[in-house]
Amino acid sequence: MKYDLKRFREEFKQYTELRVQENRNIQVSVVNGTIMGNTRASISGVSARVFNNGYWGFASHPLVNDVEIRKVIATAADNASFLSKRLSNSPIKLPSRPIQTENDFATSRGHISQGDIIEILREIDDFVVTNCPKISSRIVVMHQLDMEKSLITSDGSLAYSIIPRALIYVILTVEKDGVPYELAESYGGFGEFEDRFSQPEDIYPGILEQYNHLVYKSEGIYAAAGIKDCILDADLAGILAHEAIGHTTEADGVLGGSIASEYLGKPVASPLVTLVDFANHAMGDLCPVPVFVDDEGTEATDVTIIEKGILTNYMHNKESAHHFGAALTGNARAYGFSDEPLIRMRNTAFLPGESTLDDMIASIDDGYYLMKSSNGQADSTSEFMFGVVLGYEIKRGKLGNAIKDTTISGVAFDVLKTVSMISHDMAWSCSGMCGKKQSIPVGMGGPAIKCNVNIGGK
Amino acid sequence: MMNKQEIIEYSINALLRAGADKATGILGYSEKHELNAHAGTMDLFRTTYNIGLNLACIIAQKKGSMVINKVDAKGIDEAAKGVVAMAQSSQPDEANDIAETQPHNSFSHGPEKPDRQLMFSRLQEFLAYSAKAYPKTIIEEVNFSFTKRHSILANSNDVLMSSMHGMYDFSVMFTSKDGVNTSSFNYTYFQDTHLDKPLHQCGSVDRLLRQSAEQIHTHPLPRNFTGKVVFTPDSLSSIIGTAMSFISDVPLITGTSLYKDKLGTAIADSRLTLHAAPHSPLLPAGPDFTSDGYQTEDVTVIDKGVLSSYLLSLYGSRKTGLERAKNGGSNWIVDAGNQSFDEMIGSIDEGLLLCRFSGGNPSDNGDFSGVAKNSYYIRDGKIQFPVSETMVNGNIAAMLHAICGITSQRVMTGYTLFPWVCFDGMQVTGK
Known part of the structure; x- marks a missing residue:
């Protein structure tokens, strides 16, 4: 819903953001050939945030009309006033880098029906049944999220965007000796379903590769516990970048006590390591979650978090940039219309190096090549834990047996100091949601990274 | 309007x-x-x-x-x-x-x-x-x-x-x-x-x-061991939540559930009784009706170690031929045990007080591993010091059978009423 917000400028008595937003979701799930989920959701509304003498007020309402918009602005101002009358912060002037921009990535192909989507998923399900003979259970899920926003701020930003993401998840299970083994993979990313899956058969080679890995895993071995030379492939490098480094360098986390507060300007990684939170383009290509303007109306720019091993920057909203005397970065993002902007990553990735994956594997005598993660968590200390659902042992420079599900852990700022090789290629993923009060889509990625990491075994 | x-x-x-x-x-x-x-x-x-x-x-x-x-x-x-x-x-x-x-x-x-x-x-x-x-x-x-x-x-x-x-x-x-x-x-x-x-x-x-x-100053685990791990009322939530995920619609419909065909059988030590009780006076009121349109009732999911109810929706029930659950799974209560917290810790020669678990999703076979956060080393019946970089490995099915103590004290969060529970046979490894 594109809404003309300019006429509400006269209502802004203090620093104010006004946003009208609609999130549209589609989800279809096919479980062992049966349609178990067939849903759509469209949730829209208006919100305002006001800054008064160092305190914020926020309000939102699902009805979007002139009357409710004016009420929402007034309620947000009242809420800020409620705090400022009872507390005594020093007033500050928020920094500003306004932008007027439109970024509409809706498909130009015309939308297909829910029935067509179901047919495509059933074709994929049929492909799995026909080509993956050892499968005992399969789930195929399609999920699309379009976020449409209109934003105006009292410091001069005016923005409109539609940012879509479409994914197909394929979850396969095989049984070996009565024990089930599962491997999930996501396909797709930025763009609407019509643009991502105009030829669904494009994902078939990936499904066959996923199936073969799963069969190997079911016949695999447990990893030997301990600190090992490991190669973290792009999926794991991405989650390391996001969870273990990214969250510790969000400026609100730094103010909350993260260990990164001690390291700005200091070496935290091997000189081979450069880590960037890209705003919208990386190395000439559009990122999986492009952000051109954030939800405070700041023009979004790339943040080089680690440059050649040195911690160089945090990610900021307007208030934290003022606090640290840093440049604005445009990292303030909100998920829904009723959510306030929080400092969030956009597209966080290690930059590629110069090695080949083959050379990296050949360089390891006894270690692991870890390819896919299930989930990940990290701490304010940068200590991390990632589930690993696909990997292979490396023996005398060659790939060996697949390993069963395991976990890796370590302190990221220690682990990154052990990085000795980085591959020259890179891959992105954006299939999950990052949780931090609100969930929000993020991109993460990287090349393959060779490092020492603690792997769990049995 | x-x-x-x-x-x-x-x-x-x-x-x-x-x-x-x-x-x-x-x-x-x-x-x-x-x-x-x-x-x-x-x-x-x-x-x-x-x-x-x-x-x-x-x-x-x-x-x-x-x-x-x-x-x-x-x-x-x-x-x-x-x-x-x-x-x-x-x-x-x-x-x-x-x-x-x-x-x-x-x-x-x-x-x-x-x-x-x-x-x-x-x-x-x-x-x-x-x-x-x-x-x-x-x-x-x-x-x-x-x-x-x-x-x-x-x-x-x-x-x-x-x-x-x-x-x-x-x-x-x-x-x-x-x-x-x-x-x-x-x-x-x-x-x-x-x-x-x-x-x-x-x-x-x-x-x-x-x-x-x-926990500002932590120490490495002195040595790896297989033994007792005490889950606090806070970390117990992750274990209960994980175990309950195995008895919901999708794993039972697909047949991948660890507890497939286990209704009416012992899946835990007889000391464990677990209720999903939206109407219990011990917690603020939970949901009054399920999303498929039934008025909720309290249900005992694990009764003295025996799995007595799955958490199936109307759809899951009709799909599997099993009974629909009387609620959707909320307001969790574990019955109190007969040990005080001090008695529990005092009985442990070597173990871990696990206060927060940062773990990966368990495998379909129940295997899981993760990091023991904000946790303490126990030696000679005393809590010694907070530990750093310590991992815990286990299997959900095995650990529920290996419960060796439940405290009489419980903590009410409004969502849960949980005691401290001690599990034996868990693998604990340091860096």
Whole structure:
């Protein structure tokens, strides 16, 4: 819903953001050939945030009309006033880098029906049944999220965007000796379903590769516990970048006590390591979650978090940039219309190096090549834990047996100091949601990274 | 403009007019007032209103559903046509159905409106208390809210239920810091219908704040061992949640559940009894009806170690031929044991007090591993020191059988009422 917000400028008595937003979701799930989920959701509304003498007020309402918009602005101002009358912060002037921009990535192909989507998923399900003979259970899920926003701020930003993401998840299970083994993979990313899956058969080679890995895993071995030379492939490098480094360098986390507060300007990684939170383009290509303007109306720019091993920057909203005397970065993002902007990553990735994956594997005598993660968590200390659902042992420079599900852990700022090789290629993923009060889509990625990491075994 | 009951009735009729054989609507209204603090300072006050109307229909055993928040006649009519079109394009599944006729009912719990001034005072009191009692602890984030939720469910079998909940929710995240030495972050939360006590006296709040301050300086685990791990009421949630995920719709329908064909058999030590009890007086009221249209009842899921109920929805029940659960799984209560916490720790030669578990999703076979956060080494019957970089490996099925103690003390968070539980045979490894 594109809404003309300019006429509400006269209502802004203090620093104010006004946003009208609609999130549209589609989800279809096919479980062992049966349609178990067939849903759509469209949730829209208006919100305002006001800054008064160092305190914020926020309000939102699902009805979007002139009357409710004016009420929402007034309620947000009242809420800020409620705090400022009872507390005594020093007033500050928020920094500003306004932008007027439109970024509409809706498909130009015309939308297909829910029935067509179901047919495509059933074709994929049929492909799995026909080509993956050892499968005992399969789930195929399609999920699309379009976020449409209109934003105006009292410091001069005016923005409109539609940012879509479409994914197909394929979850396969095989049984070996009565024990089930599962491997999930996501396909797709930025763009609407019509643009991502105009030829669904494009994902078939990936499904066959996923199936073969799963069969190997079911016949695999447990990893030997301990600190090992490991190669973290792009999926794991991405989650390391996001969870273990990214969250510790969000400026609100730094103010909350993260260990990164001690390291700005200091070496935290091997000189081979450069880590960037890209705003919208990386190395000439559009990122999986492009952000051109954030939800405070700041023009979004790339943040080089680690440059050649040195911690160089945090990610900021307007208030934290003022606090640290840093440049604005445009990292303030909100998920829904009723959510306030929080400092969030956009597209966080290690930059590629110069090695080949083959050379990296050949360089390891006894270690692991870890390819896919299930989930990940990290701490304010940068200590991390990632589930690993696909990997292979490396023996005398060659790939060996697949390993069963395991976990890796370590302190990221220690682990990154052990990085000795980085591959020259890179891959992105954006299939999950990052949780931090609100969930929000993020991109993460990287090349393959060779490092020492603690792997769990049995 | 229609009132709430008129909206839900109009919705059911709109679905039937559009061609639905069977129709269900769930209308949800919420009004939230939320105070927020960051880095120890109260800095944001939010007021949000939300509406959600979930429309679902079945035509010739084919189902579609849609969620909208434009609830005028035009918006509902358009959505109803869309849902019917979605159902028509789906595949028939004889497990699709709606709840049968039940008496109309309405419920109300908790206050209708927040006491905003009391909320402000309680949060100000909490921030002052934590700054004074734990000066090295940074209160990274607080979300403290009052939410009034009103839900109305109706279906074309003449089911009509209405439920209003007014509830205060408090969540806090914190880290302790002394120069370059930093604890792991920790967090906790609770909910209640009143604010009679200072916030730090509720749930686990003060205990975890005190522990955080202790955890600035950690030590490596002296040696790897296989033995006893005490889960706190806080970390027990992750284990209970994981075990319960195996008895829900998808793993039972796909046949991948660890507890497939285990109903009526012992899946845990006989000391463990677990209830999902939305109507228990020990916790604030939980859901009054399920999302598929049944009035909830309390259920004992594990009775003296025996799996006595799955958590199947109407659809899951019809799909598997097993009994539908009496609620959707909430308001968890573990019966108290007969050991005091001090007796439990005193009985352990070597073990781990696991206060937060940062773990990967378990495998389908129940294997899991993860990092013991904010946790303590136990030796010779005493808690010794907080540990660093310590991993715990186990198997959900095996550990439920290996329970060796449950405390008489329990902690109420509003969502759960849990004791400390000691599990034997767990693998604990240091760096």
